[in-house]
Amino acid sequence: MSETFDAIVIGTGQSGPALAARLSGAGMKVAVVERKRFGGTCVNNGCIPTKALVASARAAYMARRGGDFGVMIGGDIAVDMAKVKARKDAIVARSTQGVEGWMKGLENATVYQGHGAFEGPRTVRVGDATLEAGKIFINVGARASTPPIPGIETVPYLNNSSIMEVDFLPEHLLVLGGSYIGLEFGQMFRRFGAEVTIINRGPRLISREDEDVSEAVREILENEGIRVLTDTGDWRIEKRGDGLACLMTCGGAATEAEGSHLLVATGREPNTHDLGLEAAGVSLDARGFIEVDDQLRTNVEGIWAIGDCNGRGAFTHTSYNDHEIVAANLLDDDPRRVSDRITTYGLFIDPPLGRVGMTEREVRASGRKALIGRRPMSRVGRAVERSETQGFMKVLVDAETKEILGASLLGIGCDEIVHSLLDMMYAKAPYTVIQRAMHIHPTVTELIPTMLGELEPLN
């Protein structure tokens, strides 16, 4: 069976569905291909389920802290992991079904459930069906990768997908990887009641961030009783009874960490290995990401790559923004580009980190004249009222243009508050605009103008 379309969308991640809707809305005949669960990583085993679990973990944490607020809860705080998982599953199911219903209900669109692979630059095969189109959009995402660690094959281990099925409390979770995913799961399981050890290769956690941010994050985790090992190497996994041990060097000396369960959170790789891209002539970079230009076109005319598989972002918002760029160029005569966007993301430990633009390290490396403002959360009224004073806010400004260069906000609500700076950056407005704005009291955001009024030269 062969059918011809105007457009084929492979994968229903965070950009494919929205793009399919735009294309079908513009009157195009569209094929949507999904081999697994509609909505992809974010919906099924990424952002949405992890944040649902983080919310349960925070509820447990706040219940244990009830006494700090004069709220007395008798007895130990117990976490029912089956209920935690059921709540998360219900939230996921709503989102997955929402995307599935949306795609199946689109006018002019046909949904194919199966693995899609190119047979040529205009041809995609899904099972028995051969689909032809002049425009093909690849939104196949990425998956957890496991590095070659000696002994890992001797133990069952979890990754960000399989951990979603955990409905029990691991006695002691070892987390390999001290980056965003590892830290979110590590803190969450500690709050559920597990012992947790985080093992990081590099000398500090979340090494893309500034050192003061890494240090403050480490302190937050250690304050909750998480063991954090950094500067480790030569990992070797050994089965020990019902559990396991990770043997390693730590700061050059031999050491080990024992646990009951292992989560491997060391990185992700694109789903480009089984797409038949060679049949289409689409180029990959050395790490397997699809090479694209600033408007997300691959080297083959009529084929675009959007979302994590193009290596231009690793977030739901970057993937969604990819669809906006492609749709703007194709349908709106608006030449939007990837380079128009400003880097921004969150780390959803509690309290969260909201990041935008350049780090302090990047600003220093750029050699430009800059100003810096810094405020500990212990000097933020809202944080004090809530007895949640961990973290700090830091903002960097260009001394000559007065434009905001970047910010790292670590503290309660900072995943939301960072947008006040992000929007100023998109407006290319000088920091003095926000410095003069009157904000609501008592909020965390009211201290942003204050912090901007206390800038000092970055020496």
Ligand SMILES: Cc1cc2nc3c(=O)[nH]c(=O)nc-3n(C[C@H](O)[C@H](O)[C@H](O)COP(=O)(O)OP(=O)(O)OC[C@H]3O[C@@H](n4cnc5c(N)ncnc54)[C@H](O)[C@@H]3O)c2cc1C
């Ligand atoms: C644990 C975790 C937490 C995260 N938290 C956040 C967060 O808080 N905020 C954030 O912004 N980002 C977060 N992310 C990242 C975010 O989930 C991804 O960046 C986002 O899902 C974008 O993915 P995508 O659109 O590229 O494709 P995906 O969402 O990965 O979807 C790709 C889809 O393509 C399908 N597919 C693949 N190959 C084929 C094929 N050959 N044929 C047919 N279908 C195919 C897959 O089944 C899948 O449905 C998190 C990720 C993880 C793992």
